[in-house]
Amino acid sequence: MGLQEFQVVGRHLPTTNEPNPKIYRMRIFAPNEVVAKSRFWYFLRQLKKVKKASGEIIGVNVIHEAKPLKVKNFGIWLRYDSRSGTHNMYKEFRDLSRADAVKSLYQDMAARHRARFRSIHILRVVEIAKADDVRRPYIKQLLTPNLKFPLPHRVGKTAATFVANRPSTF
DSSP: OOOEEEEEEEEEOOOSSOSSOOEEEEEEEESSHHHHHHHHHHHHHHHSSOOGGGEEEEEEEEEOOSSTTSOEEEEEEEEEEOSSOEEEEEEEEEESSHHHHHHHHHHHHHHHHOOOGGGEEEEEEEEEOSGGGOOOHHHHTTOSTTOOOOOOSOOOOOSSSSOSSOOOOO
């Protein structure tokens, strides 16, 4: 399930009482445009008194990442329904794009909390610019300068097929 970030803009249909209704814009993570529009109506129906039958979508745009090759830290505020109730949560991810970070979030929530796509509401996604603003230790440990990962048990290539001593792999 590859997610994309969509900007969906919609409003209530104009009426005689309200000829210029308010315009609502949402940034929604969805696999395609159809799901993005559906989620837009789902959230708008909860927040405002607008539903699909009495509203219209003005535009749907895909939002692309400005720097897709730079590794960034993301903070994600979410709300999800578990078997026991509704919970608010803040999580941090390190990824190349907002959409990839949200995809990692859905995988993490499915693994740790058995939460489905339909029960997770993403409230806000923010790129964390400064290293001091990172809260979680599992992301902080990756921010140390000159970070090196050990490569244990390296087996070197030998010139001969048979040699008298065993290779040193440490």
